[in-house]
Amino acid sequence: MPDDVKPASKSQTCSAEEWKVRVELAALYRLVALHGWDDMIYTHISARVPGPEHHFLINPYGMFFDEITASSLVKIDLDGNIVEPSDYAVNPAGFTIHSAIHAAREDAKFVLHVHADAGIAVSAMKEGLLPLSQHALIVMPHVAYHEYEGIALDLGERERLVKDLGDKQLMILWNHGTLATGETAADCWQGIFFLERACKQQVMALAGGRENVRLAPKEAQETVKQQVAGGMRGGLAWPGCLRKLDRLSPGYDA
Numbered sequence: 001m002p003d004d005v006k007p008a009s010k011s012q013t014c015s016a017e018e019w020k021v022r023v024e025l026a027a028l029y030r031l032v033a034l035h036g037w038d039d040m041i042y043t044h045i046s047a048r049v050p051g052p053e054h055h056f057l058i059n060p061y062g063m064f065f066d067e068i069t070a071s072s073l074v075k076i077d078l079d080g081n082i083v084e085p086s087d088y089a090v091n092p093a094g095f096t097i098h099s100a101i102h103a104a105r106e107d108a109k110f111v112l113h114v115h116a117d118a119g120i121a122v123s124a125m126k127e128g129l130l131p132l133s134q135h136a137l138i139v140m141p142h143v144a145y146h147e148y149e150g151i152a153l154d155l156g157e158r159e160r161l162v163k164d165l166g167d168k169q170l171m172i173l174w175n176h177g178t179l180a181t182g183e184t185a186a187d188c189w190q191g192i193f194f195l196e197r198a199c200k201q202q203v204m205a206l207a208g209g210r211e212n213v214r215l216a217p218k219e220a221q222e223t224v225k226q227q228v229a230g231g232m233r234g235g236l237a238w239p240g241c242l243r244k245l246d247r248l249s250p251g252y253d254a
Contacts, residue, residue, distance in 0.1 A: 009254060010071045017050040021109075022070035024185035025057055026252040028112060030245050031189060033065035037116040037196060040064065043177070044094030045112045047185070048102055054078050056102050058095070060088030069254045078103050093152040100158030101165065101181060108181035110188035118200035119178035125202075128172060131216045132205050135198040137224040142191070142232060144168035148175040169232055170195050182232070189241065190234025 011019050025047040032038050032045065041062055049055040057073040059065070074086045080095045094113075101111050122129055128145060131137055146164040149157050165171055170191050171179040178195050182188030205213050245252055 015050070019070065021047050021049060022057060022073055023253045025073060025110070026068050026070040027242055027245055028110065028185055028189060029059060029065040029068040030249040030252045031241060032112070032114060032192075034245070034249055035193075035196075037114045037192075038065040039115040042091070043114050044091050044098060045110070046094070046098040046102065047111075048109045049075060053083075054102065055083055056098065058090050058098060060086060061091045061094075062088055066249060069252055071254060096152040096155055096158060097161065097179070100162050103158075104162040105165075105181065107183050110182045110185050111179070112181075112188050112192050113173075113177060113179045114192065114196070115177040116196050116199075118203050119172070119196050120176070121203045122199040123172050123174050123176055123178070125206075129195075129198060130202055130213070131221050132213055133198055133201045133216075134224070135194050135201060137216055137221055138228050139170055139191070139195045139198055139232070140221075141225045141228060142169045143195070144171045146171055146173045148173065180232075182234075184235070184238075186234035186238035186241075187232055188234075190237065191232040193234075194232065 010022065014022070025045060028045045041059075041064060044059055046056050046058045049057060055075050055077055057075055059068055060072050060074050063072060074082060074088055074090050075084045076082050076090055076095065078099050080090070080099065082090065097113055098111050101108050129136055129140060129143060131140060144165050146161055169181050169187070173179060178192065178199070180188050180191035180195065182191060
């Protein structure tokens with residue numbers, strides 16, 4: 001596609017329900033870029049398209065996250081086939097990870113995976129995420145772990161990934177990065193935001209050495225676990241996130 005030609009808007013050709021999902025997914029891409037958690041074109045966020053077909057939307061492979069719009073998202077099926085015309089392919093590793101979760105988890109309408117520095121750093125620590133901060137205590141009950149098997153091109157990894165995720169909303173992929181799921185875009189964003197903040201705080205705290213950090217008391221850990229038993233919910237903050245995008249990264253909803 002020539003640089004000066006923008007993809008036609010899908011707002012007039014898809015259902016209102018799909019358009020809403022497209023706009024919210026594009027917003028997630030822009031938010032990840034705004035927070036510096038993108039990795040050029042090499043990570044991925046997806047969303048289930050409403051309807052019985054089990055289609056989902058994912059980034060056009062080759063566009064930076066701050067360029068992605070609702071209309072430019074690529075629609076694929078659970079076998080990785082592009083089901084609507086697009087000038088772009090999709091990331092094979094993105095298909096492996098996201099198709100597995102969308103197929104297995106009806107509640108995982110949005111799936112977000114990043115290679116952010118702090119998350120990768122914690123994924124390389126033997127103990128994983130530690131109970132060092134309130135952010136960590138909030139997310140720890142919802143975090144699963146998955147072993148690193150190489151770049152996610154082997155479709156056989158899907159079964160193991162889904163098994164490790166279980167019913168959790170968040171995941172640390174050892175030596176790789178972080179992942180969040182959500183019934184809504186707001187829940188998915190709340191999860192990755194708190195997880196990545198917790199990882200950054202851990203990296204900063206451990207700069208003084210593991211022997212110098214103070215773990216949160218066991219009683220407090222259990223209290224927070226009970227307080228957040230309902231999962232990560234981001235509905236209250238989401239409208240503000242969209243307003244921030246309108247100011248700093250407009251055009252995602254085109």
